Amino acid sequence: MISTQWHLASRPTGEPTSENVVKVEVELPELTAGDVRVRNTFLSVDPYMRGRMNEGRSYVAPYALNEAMGGAAVGEVIESTVDSLPVGTLVQHQLGWRDISQAPAGQFSALPIVPGVSPSLFLSVLGLTGITAWTGLTQIAHVKEGDTVFVSGAAGGVGTMVGQIARLLGASRVVGSAGSAEKVELLTSKYGYDAAFNYRDGDIAGQLKAAAPDGIDVYFDNVGGEHLSAALGAFNDGGRAAICGAISLYNANGGSGIRNSQNIVTRGLTLKGFTMGNYYFLAPQFAEVMRGWLTDGKIAYDETITDGIDNAFTAFLGMMNGKNVGKAVVRL
Incomplete structure (x- = not known):
């Protein structure tokens, strides 16, 4: 063989x-x-x-x-x-x-x-991407009813799940970034995002402000770099970030140059990175929840x-x- x-x-x-x-x-x-x-x-x-x-x-x-x-x-x-x-x-x-x-x-x-x-x-919705999105929202960022949630890399495998799960968990507004006009349209038409923007148009902080004028409570970070700086500037007091990835930096040889870090102190923010190796004990609970949502037609992919x-x-x-x-x- x-x-x-x-x-x-x-x-x-x-x-x-x-x-x-x-x-x-x-x-x-x-x-x-x-x-x-x-x-x-x-x-x-x-x-x-x-x-x-x-x-x-x-x-x-x-x-x-x-x-x-x-x-x-x-x-x-x-x-x-x-x-x-x-x-x-x-x-x-x-x-x-x-x-x-x-x-x-x-x-x-x-x-x-x-x-x-x-x-x-089992590699996506019922697998790593699905459980990563669910874990980041429920165990790391502790999303609650009424939150405004911002997701970077929102049209990827994890991002498309985060927006929908945040909505199912009670978020009042979900906004996301993606890398093309087509992806932006898909986020709002298929994946339940209230607003989305194309980060390739520049001024990520300004576009985030327009999409979430009242600030954000939760940030699910798949990208890092400029997106993280923009989120730190947009957080309301007590904001929480689930740091899942930094794809914008994976091929970079220099530093990230994060701005607005003073807000971590002045606004009482919580930023926590996570990898799924520490949370797979939650897999049975996640599987039960996600299969229910899939059966009920509540998850698009x-x-x-x-x-x-x-x-x-x-x-x-x-x-x-x-x-x-x-x-x-x-x-x-």
Whole structure:
């Protein structure tokens, strides 16, 4: 059995290029006791993967050079030596960036078959993007009824979920930023945002002021940089920020130059960064809530699907440059 895999060949400086990765074919060994072999059907590409290409301390280990990169994936068991994961079982795991994954059974989790739901949604609405949005709002920013919520990167996988969940949790006004006029229109027409603006038009602080003239109470940050500075300037007293990502800085080599930081003190603000590794114990609670919302037709979603393992790195670069609407996935 041959597994086509993407390996990290060198660590990028700035934006990754095709010279930093290599697609290789690896002959897999025979299964030993306790092993499972999975044919992947969907792979996830996510912003955090850029950080794993660097060397140094982070919340997740960096990718090793000349080895397969990892990431979330779903697939079907095609060979198994364990009774708990028989052939045909739908599973989720972290051995992405390849078409065939093989490992001890403990690295795979069986997934339920949800009628009418594509397995790819376990990488988005029912998976990491959905639970990240829900956790940031409920556990970090503690959104409450009547809040005005601002979301940066609002048309991405997490952002499209944040706006809807904030509304379902009682927010009175939800505003967002995105990178094109088409995405801005989608936020207000499909995802329940009251107002949105195109950050590429400049003056992010001014556009935020126009979208939220009475200030903001909650900021869900996927972008960092200028967006964080604008949010710090727009916060009402007691504002809370869930710092989820800083995609505008991932390829940067310099500092972020955050402004308005004095408001953290004078307005009694709370800013807290988070990663999902510390909150996965909430997964059963989230799954129950989100499946209910999905069943009731209260959640809209988009997927930007790229076909083929050969195009996985292209899908990653597109996601990093804002080419996706909703969750970016690779379909095999």
